[in-house]
Amino acid sequence: MSKTPMMACGHAANATSQGKPCCVICLGDPKSRQVVDLPDLTGRLTKCTYGDKIVESSVNLAFFEYTGPGSRESTNKCKCGYFLLAHLPYWAVHIRVVRRWFKHENSDSITIRRIHATEDTKEAAAEQEADFFRRMMGENHREETRVKSVEVVKICASTGGIECNKFDPVGSQKYDKYYCGCHGWN
Ligand SMILES: [Zn+2]
Numbered sequence: 001m002s003k004t005p006m007m008a009c010g011h012a013a014n015a016t017s018q019g020k021p022c023c024v025i026c027l028g029d030p031k032s033r034q035v036v037d038l039p040d041l042t043g044r045l046t047k048c049t050y051g052d053k054i055v056e057s058s059v060n061l062a063f064f065e066y067t068g069p070g071s072r073e074s075t076n077k078c079k080c081g082y083f084l085l086a087h088l089p090y091w092a093v094h095i096r097v098v099r100r101w102f103k104h105e106n107s108d109s110i111t112i113r114r115i116h117a118t119e120d121t122k123e124a125a126a127e128q129e130a131d132f133f134r135r136m137m138g139e140n141h142r143e144e145t146r147v148k149s150v151e152v153v154k155i156c157a158s159t160g161g162i163e164c165n166k167f168d169p170v171g172s173q174k175y176d177k178y179y180c181g182c183h184g185w186n
C-alpha cells in the first residue's frame with residue numbers, strides 16, 4: 001500500500017482537490033496543499049485528540065498530525081497556546097466600501113477588520129482583507145448588493161490582542177495526534 005502523503009501544515013493528507021492531495025482541516029492555508037517529505041515516525045506514538053487511545057504513529061491513521069521535531073506544531077505554536085501569527089502586532093484595518101445597497105445607488109461605509117501582521121507585512125495583509133469585498137464586484141455578484149469600489153483607507157494599531165508578548169515554541173510533543181473514531185465518523 002502506498003503511504004499517504006504528508007502536507008506542510010503537519011497533517012497527513014486527508015482529502016484530494018483537483019486530483020492532488022490536501023488537508024481539509026487547514027483549508028485556505030497554502031501549506032494545506034504543499035506535500036513535504038514524510039517525517040521519521042520510528043518509535044513515535046500517537047494519541048486520539050478526543051480520547052485516550054494511543055497507537056503507533058502512522059500517516060495512514062485518520063486525521064494524523066505529526067508533532068515531533070521540526071513539525072509545524074513544535075515550531076509554530078507557543079506555550080501560551082496560540083500560534084506564532086497571534087503574537088505579531090495587532091492592527092485595525094479600515095476599509096472603505098462603496099456598493100449598491102438595494103435601492104441606494106451608492107452606499108458608502110467603513111468596515112474595520114482586525115489582523116495580525118508585522119510592520120512590513122501589514123499592508124499586504126490589509127489588501128487581502130479588502131479582497132474579501134473585491135470578490136463582490138463585477139457581473140457575477142448580484143446587482144442589488146454589488147460592490148463598486150474598495151479601498152484600504154487606514155491601518156492603525158489595535159488593542160485587544162493576546163496577552164503573551166514573547167513567543168516561546170512548545171517544541172517536540174510526546175504524542176502525535178489522530179482520531180480513533182470514538183465519537184463516530186459523521
Ligand atoms: Zn492540516
Ligand SMILES: [Zn+2]
Pocket residue numbers: 078079080081082087164165166167168
Ligand atoms: Zn505566546
Ligand SMILES: [Zn+2]
Pocket residue numbers: 048049050051052053179180181182183
Ligand atoms: Zn478517540
